[in-house]
Amino acid sequence: MSNSRDMAKRISAFAGLPLLSSLAPFLLLPYIARVGGEGTWNALAVGQAVGSLAAILVGLGWTLSGPARVAGTSDPELRRRLYAISLMTRLVAFSLCLPVLAGIAALYGGAGNFWVTFLMAGAQAAAGLSPAWYCIATGEPGKIARYDVLPRIISTVACIPVLLATGLIILYPAAILAGGLLGTFFFTRRYSKRHDYAQLHALPVLKEIWALRAASGTTMAAAAYSATPVLVVAAAALPSGLSVFVSAEKLFRIGLMAVGALGSSLQGWVAEIDGDHLKRRKFSLLSHTVLGLAGLAGFTLLGPWVTQLLFGQPLAADGATCFWFGLAFLFVSINTSTGSHWLVPAGRIRAVFWSTVAGAAIGLPAMLFLSTFMQGAGGALGLAIGEFVVCAVQCVALVYFSRSIRRNAAAPAARRESAKSESDS
Numbered sequence: 214m215s216n217s218r219d220m221a222k223r224i225s226a227f228a229g230l231p232l233l234s235s236l237a238p239f240l241l242l243p244y245i246a247r248v249g250g251e252g253t254w255n256a257l258a259v260g261q262a263v264g265s266l267a268a269i270l271v272g273l274g275w276t277l278s279g280p281a282r283v284a285g286t287s288d289p290e291l292r293r294r295l296y297a298i299s300l301m302t303r304l305v306a307f308s309l310c311l312p313v314l315a316g317i318a319a320l321y322g323g324a325g326n327f328w329v330t331f332l333m334a335g336a337q338a339a340a341g342l343s344p345a346w347y348c349i350a351t352g353e354p355g356k357i358a359r360y361d362v363l364p365r366i367i368s369t370v371a372c373i374p375v376l377l378a379t380g381l382i383i384l385y386p387a388a389i390l391a392g393g394l395l396g397t398f399f400f401t402r403r404y405s406k407r408h409d410y411a412q413l414h415a416l417p418v419l420k421e422i423w424a425l426r427a428a429s430g431t432t433m434a435a436a437a438y439s440a441t442p443v444l445v446v447a448a449a450a451l452p453s454g455l456s457v458f459v460s461a462e463k464l465f466r467i468g469l470m471a472v473g474a475l476g477s478s479l480q481g482w483v484a485e486i487d488g489d490h491l492k493r494r495k496f497s498l499l500s501h502t503v504l505g506l507a508g509l510a511g512f513t514l515l516g517p518w519v520t521q522l523l524f525g526q527p528l529a530a531d532g533a534t535c536f537w538f539g540l541a542f543l544f545v546s547i548n549t550s551t552g553s554h555w556l557v558p559a560g561r562i563r564a565v566f567w568s569t570v571a572g573a574a575i576g577l578p579a580m581l582f583l584s585t586f587m588q589g590a591g592g593a594l595g596l597a598i599g600e601f602v603v604c605a606v607q608c609v610a611l612v613y614f615s616r617s618i619r620r621n622a623a624a625p626a627a628r629r630e631s632a633k634s635e636s637d638s
């Protein structure tokens with residue numbers, strides 16, 4: 214019973230806090246949807262989509278491989294060094310992304326919406342600098358609250374009266390960007406030491422970035438179809454179809470926060486030195502499956518009504534679009550567990566990489582083709598097809614590598630039994 218309560222507290226802390234942080238930018242969306250109009254609504258959506266893709270690039274796979282590396286050691290010096298390496302590599306990636314984001318904003322932003330698009334993209338990209346993954350790995354949810362949740366919420370809430378008084382939509386992405394950067398700055402200042410960054414000049418940092426290519430490539434391949442549906446649909450659908458798709462996609466993003474938060478809350482726990490790894494991984498898969506089924510039901514039954522309530526009737530999503538997004542949500546939730554909690558800890562990162570490549574290779578063309586004829590519903594169906602492919606490939610990999618995965622998961626328990634026997638003798 215005590216273990217169940219401890220797990221419930223862990224999930225609520227590690228899932229709830231990042232969820233609150235990610236939900237903060239959505240506080241003003243109902244107002245923006247009604248005041249900004251279709252052009253601004255689509256420009257913000259494009260900025261968010263491009264920025265989400267950039268955030269994955271900026272993160273360089275640390276959210277995938279970092280928690281296991283940090284949770285696998287109890288040396289505080291080594292843990293801080295890993296954070297220092299991650300920060301320097303991610304800052305380089307963020308700096309390189311900014312000019313690219315500006316070019317995309319100029320291309321997609323439309324007349325008068327360049328700065329709205331660019332700042333929204335920059336704000337989303339800055340999420341890749343967040344220290345949240347490190348706090349999850351070290352088991353310190355309080356730091357997520359102080360340095361990730363509160364700065365975003367405070368900056369967003371602070372801009373509300375000015376935004377309402379002036380109607381300047383540009384304040385919305387600017388506030389999100391400021392909150393994210395300030396949170397990372399104050400965390401680094403408080404919990405890093407100067408010698409943690411020793412010898413982290415240009416060449417060693419570039420070598421570290423190269424060493425991260427497997428994890429980074431895996432997360433980028435996943436982002437190809439999870440962060441770019443808006444861009445793909447924008448290229449094929451009519452503006453009205455895009456607007457409806459964007460409304461459903463907003464709900465999808467909120468749902469993915471729950472998936473990511475649950476996955477993060479269990480990631481460090483699954484990889485801890487002590488514990489029954491196989492039992493924990495089974496619990497993870499069951500939890501993610503239940504969450505995915507709940508999301509499918511929620512999208513199907515409530516999606517059209519919720520989008521109408523939040524964004525108004527002209528931008529409300531239809532039932533078909535919501536259903537296909539719900540199905541995609543189910544597949545994303547399942548492959549979050551099979552990838553991050555099963556294959557990655559077992560050293561099968563290549564299997565995760567090729568599953569995401571397969572999903573992108575099939576999902577992206579499907580989104581482009583189907584949205585031409587089915588508008589928003591077609592884009593959502595294409596996304597669901599891509600996520601199903603990821604699930605299928607990862608499940609095949611689990612079956613293929615089942616013996617080695619079970620052996621890897623059982624190894625810590627065997628070592629503990631051996632140590633216990635030696636101490637008893």
